[in-house]
Amino acid sequence: xxxxxxxxxxxxxxxxxxxxxxxxxxxxxxxxxxxxxxxxxxxxxxxxxxxxxxxxxxxxxxxxxxxxxxxxxxxxxxxxxxxxxxxxxxxxxxxxxxxxxxxxxxxxxxxxxxxxxxxxxxxxxxxxxxxxxxxxxxxxxxxxxxxxxxxxxxxxxxxxxxxxxxxxxxxxxxxxxxxxxxxxxxxxxxxxxxxxxxxxxxxxxxxxxxxxxxxxxxxxxxxxxxxxxxxxxxxxxxxxxxxxxxxxxxxxxxxxxxxxxxxxxxxxxxxxxxxxxxxxxxxxxxxxxxxxxxxxxxxxxxxxxxxxxxxxxxxxxxxxxxxxxxxxxxxxxxxxxxxxxxxxxxxxxxxxxxxxxxxxxxxxxxxxxxxxxxxxxxxxxxxxxxxxxxxxxxxxxxxxxxxxxxxxxxxxxxxxxxxxxxxxxxxxxxxxxxxxxxxxxxxxxxxxxxxxxxxxxxxxxxxxxxxxxxxxxxxxxxxxxxxxxxxxxxxxxxxxxxxxx
Ligand SMILES: Nc1ncnc2c1ncn2[C@@H]1O[C@H](COP(=O)(O)OP(=O)(O)OP(=O)(O)O)[C@@H](O)[C@H]1O
Ligand SMILES: [Mg+2]
Ligand SMILES: [Zn+2]
Numbered sequence: 001x002x003x004x005x006x007x008x009x010x011x012x013x014x015x016x017x018x019x020x021x022x023x024x025x026x027x028x029x030x031x032x033x034x035x036x037x038x039x040x041x042x043x044x045x046x047x048x049x050x051x052x053x054x055x056x057x058x059x060x061x062x063x064x065x066x067x068x069x070x071x072x073x074x075x076x077x078x079x080x081x082x083x084x085x086x087x088x089x090x091x092x093x094x095x096x097x098x099x100x101x102x103x104x105x106x107x108x109x110x111x112x113x114x115x116x117x118x119x120x121x122x123x124x125x126x127x128x129x130x131x132x133x134x135x136x137x138x139x140x141x142x143x144x145x146x147x148x149x150x151x152x153x154x155x156x157x158x159x160x161x162x163x164x165x166x167x168x169x170x171x172x173x174x175x176x177x178x179x180x181x182x183x184x185x186x187x188x189x190x191x192x193x194x195x196x197x198x199x200x201x202x203x204x205x206x207x208x209x210x211x212x213x214x215x216x217x218x219x220x221x222x223x224x225x226x227x228x229x230x231x232x233x234x235x236x237x238x239x240x241x242x243x244x245x246x247x248x249x250x251x252x253x254x255x256x257x258x259x260x261x262x263x264x265x266x267x268x269x270x271x272x273x274x275x276x277x278x279x280x281x282x283x284x285x286x287x288x289x290x291x292x293x294x295x296x297x298x299x300x301x302x303x304x305x306x307x308x309x310x311x312x313x314x315x316x317x318x319x320x321x322x323x324x325x326x327x328x329x330x331x332x333x334x335x336x337x338x339x340x341x342x343x344x345x346x347x348x349x350x351x352x353x354x355x356x357x358x359x360x361x362x363x364x365x366x367x368x369x370x371x372x373x374x375x376x377x378x379x380x381x382x383x384x385x386x387x388x389x390x391x392x393x394x395x396x397x398x399x400x401x402x403x404x405x406x407x408x409x410x411x412x413x414x415x416x417x418x419x420x421x422x423x424x425x426x427x428x429x430x431x432x433x434x435x436x437x438x439x440x441x442x443x444x445x446x447x448x449x450x451x452x453x454x455x456x457x458x459x460x461x462x463x464x465x466x467x468x469x470x471x472x473x474x475x476x477x478x479x480x481x482x483x484x485x486x487x488x489x490x491x492x493x494x495x496x497x498x499x500x501x
Pocket of ligand 1: 024025026027028031048049050051052053054055056186187306308330334
């Protein structure tokens with residue numbers, strides 16, 4: 001280490017603590033600002049990219065002050081992962097969740113009372129329990145509470161991609177622990193979601209650290225899934241460095257794909273919520289310990305699992321929303337080296353997912369959420385089927401405007417493949433103009449009978465026109481199509497529609 005570096009560490013207690021406890025010499029963008037705000041008693045909202053180092057923002061203040069930081073986090077697996085990492089660094093940490101054995105709970109209570117705990121992770125529903133409230137009041141009364149942290153804070157917003165009703169109650173924390181600074185953290189929070197976070201968590205004049213969600217080392221590709229995707233999957237696996245993560249939607253699909261890969265000689269391992277805890281631990285150990293593991297999982301896996309050299313994140317189906325996809329793909333390349341994010345989608349994916357969403361609505365709030373979810377799904381499909389820059393489109397969905405990335409498959413595709421579809425678009429719109437709502441299947445058939453192109457082609461074009469908001473589509477999964485007012489305008493005065501085929 002150079003003299004000047006020594007000097008800066010000597011005069012800078014934050015840098016010294018970072019070096020001493022974590023062994024790192026520099027803060028990442030946004031970290032220092034958030035830490036300083038918390039130490040000064042100010043609330044903060046940190047929107048930093050996936051793998052950007054959000055955890056440090058609330059971990060370091062606890063270490064520096066030798067006090068307690070309480071962290072609300074949505075998943076037990078995520079908490080356990082962080083607790084494990086902290087313990088390995090010699091920082092006292094624990095998580096409090098439903099399945100904690102009584103002996104451990106009592107021990108934890110004692111260590112808390114003795115002020116020997118630095119980080120305590122809580123599932124949001126714990127905040128409803130009087131025992132938890134009492135514990136918080138005690139810690140607060142004893143002057144030990146340094147800060148409160150709400151990780152994955154987008155879960156509080158119905159506009160967010162992973163809404164958790166329990167998160168709504170976190171606002172009560174404020175009353176219990178008045179005067180304690182609160183930091184909310186997320187990698188993907190569109191402006192609307194940020195506003196929800198600030199309002200619902202009652203942040204007081206928070207420091208805002210909003211950094212670009214752009215991950216300049218990730219190369220996105222979204223391709224139509226072939227009838228048998230195995231060759232494409234194998235090729236992608238072969239080309240990728242480091243660990244490889246494959247996402248399937250259902251447990252059944254996870255099992256089936258794991259088997260298929262094993263049959264061709266790959267040491268693939270399955271991970272989903274239906275496995276026994278021991279099996280899950282084994283799968284996780286495999287993923288973290290092997291040199292080039294292949295893990296097939298449902299998307300619940302990966303949140304908080306911090307393996308730096310993931311070279312490939314492959315989705316076997318359309319992700320449910322741009323935000324969710326940014327999170328999931330963000331598990332790739334956390335070491336900053338190039339990594340690939342591949343989506344294999346098909347036109348049936350959205351319908352299947354859409355039906356699943358439509359099945360879940362019993363009351364008004366559910367219906368609103370289902371409506372939002374359908375919209376998110378459409379936006380995701382539009383990005384996959386569109387021919388614009390993937391990264392640009394994904395980031396636009398979280399309210400960020402950036403130039404085309406130059407790395408994704410769409411950017412690499414030659415512009416020459418684009419053509420103007422306005423004439424055929426008019427044919428689709430004209431067919432709809434004669435009816436008051438028409439099912440996609442009927443429309444496809446009618447057009448295929450009259451024109452020489454097949455049903456698949458007309459289906460694709462109709463979906464593009466839904467994405468362009470010239471056609472409306474029913475939310476119930478039945479795919480009834482209606483002409484929108486803009487569609488009528490288009491029929492009177494069409495404009496060019498340039499897309500790749
Ligand atoms: N200042 C730093 N210097 C070097 N490495 C760091 C620094 N801060 C964090 N890291 C490392 O970066 C990785 C990502 O950190 P972390 O898990 O906190 O990211 P995150 O922002 O919470 O991401 P996600 O949104 O995916 O949860 C970890 O391996 C962490 O140890
Ligand atoms: Mg995190
Ligand atoms: Zn691009």
